[in-house]
Amino acid sequence: MTFLETAPWMIWTVLLPLCAGICTFLFQRAAPWLGVAAALGNALAVAALAAQVLRGGSLRYPVGGWGVPLGIDLRADGLSTLMLAMSAVIGVAVSVYAARYFSDEDAEDDLEAQRHKRAYFWPLWMFLLAGLNGLFLSADIFHLYVTLELLGFSAVSLAALAGQRAALVAAMRYLLVSLLGSLCFLFGVALLYAAYATVDVTTLAGLAKAGPITWTALGLMTGGLLMKSAVFPLHFWLPPAHANAPAPVSALLSALVVKASFYILLRLWFELFRGVVTLPAANFLGLLGAAAILWGSFQALRVRRLKLLVAYSTVAQLGYLCLLFPLAQNAGVAFTAWSGCIYFMLAHACAKAAMFLAAGNMAHAAGHDRIAGLDGITQALPLSVTAFMLAGISLIGLPPSGGFIAKWMLLKAAIASGQWGWALLMLAGSLLAAGYVMRVLRHAFTQVDKALPLHRVPRTMEWTAAGLAVLAVLLGLMAARPLALLRIGAPVADAAVAAVEGGPR
Amino acid sequence: MSLEPALFYALAGVGLFAIGLHALFAYAHLLRKILALNVMSGGVFLFLIAIASRSAGPVPDPVPHAMVLTGIVVSVCATGLALVLANRVQATTGKMQLPDEGDGA
């Protein structure tokens, strides 16, 4: 019992996927088993870590025993634990799905291509997981750069895995954007080190003062991270990269990878640079988010391919996250907006992974993913269409889904602080989301006499999609525990606390 | 400010970053874009080493040196991956540049 309570679980969330990456690279035949086992093991380690954080508050871990400023510190507070939990849950579901998706008997094309994808999916995904976990735990901005590169390389290679022309071109574009984003971030790190001689987030937060150095660093790092998180108008690389990857990869990229760089953005804006950011800058990010919601939704209403629709929906949904920046500038509602944004990330991760997996099932069954050609697919894949519908409910934000709770908190923050524009925008975004989800469902539920020539879809693949979709809805009913976790070490003060202290802003 | 070579090298780093950034946007050929990214990272590294040499003692600050060593290795990895991907793009599209196409809708 004491072992469970005191063991450094956060370390294992990085080491375990790394070891699994090595093993899946060396032992390819066992890779699917090893991968699923590692995803499960990671989930257990995260659960143990969450228990530690819930019991004892935020944790810090000085790697090498040096401590800041010389060494690298890891840190697990409520936010990072929630992000780890998000990756762990999605990771288990996608691993189970992928074990089936990449198996020989479910090959969509020739066997050799399928084996190739299987041989490389597993180690790449394990390194991706290590990068994600390492990133969420890092309290050191240079280490964040290293994890960003680990994440970027594996994400790009996974995006190229399908091997066809569109995937290769999309992956190339993704790689260039990713490298440019990392370099901008690295220059920001260099500037901060030059000025303050430390790369520790917490120390820097205490030191950073508004001035040319911090403004430039903030601008560069924000620009690089917006690029990596595909925030409008820097989203251009995302739809082709996410839409042309194999279904489990699309799910991972859309649900987790874009969130990772956005998570760093949150750390920068609400922690490191909290004394540097200004209201106009926050409003500017909010406007970008507004444009993303509208543009992404309109594109989703326009495109003809299902996976592309889901990818554009990601562009739109990432816009909501950016609304946090202006909303949180009002101290009275900052924590409500903060909780709403984080909860939005969780709900979107579940819903979007479910949606991509369901879309993958439909494409697998139909042999294509043209929306117009999916008439009557419900007759063959009732479970997958249900998963798509449930995920859609969360994306639209209908009660009782997780998306509803998240949007409700964001709306509450907007209305309570009198920022009606953002509130109206969110409602409009919901209507647009309903529009593009209905576009798919209308075709799916059309009764046809002559069934499509359909491939069989394994039940594992249907159930994992459905499980995630159900989770996206259930998140609305069990919000108390995650929100309690989020309170631990939150950089944004609770409204009540802020009122007492007068609030930083 | 005195004529400190350290800060001048740091400015040269900024210059390299800007030259690379401009080339990254200006040229379509993927090999040139990859070169541009390498020049940009060279600029960041020059900046880091320059600021490390501001230490008054006999030894410059080793921490940025460690960062640059990491950065150099990461950047050669990035270059290797990008070049192979670029060759594959060329093999499938016929040109070593990103086609100016829509999203495939």
Next chain:
Amino acid sequence: MKALQTAFDLVLMLALLWLAWRALAAPDLFKGVVLFIAFGLLMALAWVRLHAPDIALAEAAVGSGITGALLLSALARSRRLERDNPPPRRRDP
């Protein structure tokens, strides 16, 4: 002596900027890559000037040497692809 060093630093910096620009703007890619390798070697010199011999070694070996070899081999591959001019293949996993 100090003035001489400063002059050397200035010339080195200008040469770095000029080489970077020429390497990127050279109409011939092969020339661009060769200029980039020269740029890497000059960078190593700058590291020595900034008392970073570890980085100078790494830059000369990795930044200039290996990266240069990677670039040249990719360029040769690209030229071969151009010469053979194969029909665009849809799939080669």
Next chain:
Amino acid sequence: MSAPEPMADHARFTPARLVTLLLVVALAAALGWAVWSLPANSPGLTGQSLEQLPRSGVSNPVTAAVLNYRGYDTLLEIAVLLLAVLGVWSVAKAEPRADDAPASPVLTAFVRLALPVIILVVGYLLWIGSFAPGGAFQAGAVLAGGGVLLLLSGGGRAALAQEGWLRIGLVLGLAVFIAVAVGTMAVGGKLLEYPPQHAGTLILLIESAALISIALTLVALFVGGRPPGRSHRGLSEAGERKDSDES
């Protein structure tokens, strides 16, 4: 080889290009302003680094920072190296060597002479890294340079064809690094907290393993694709189907 490409690459002047140029100039100006306002003298972390140097197990402060103070960065960096090979192998197959370019006898003779020297230099760089400029990365790059020369002269292909060993060599650095990291926890320390009396040995152990992986990685990047033929182990084996799709 040196025919200039069509000037199409140098796109014509457009408003979009003017905008990007202006943006780049603005960014450079902002950065320049930031550099200008930096303190001209700052010790950074020099003081702390040198103070802790006796406990780090090495006397070269850069090696101490790379493998001890910030060893966790380097651990993930070694993972990035392996990942780069994985990425390259996942997108491309190595081309068979062009037959129209037989290795020149001069190169072959040169390589035969140079290789022992290179190996000597590699060993020296690795060993000296603890006290003076050098270390696994520099040595690995030099070793990789030797490997590239060997490949160009037509040798070493047989070694690369041993895919199983190649894979083991590629993961060796990361595996040893993780093993040492876990070992430091097993003896009661933090992750990568080397006991000071063994720090030097452990760092040399990590560096020796990393050296092999770094060199192989760089050579693999140079080859630019997975070993031909056996992209998936046992592809041609009849029994593959059975045990691979039950998952």
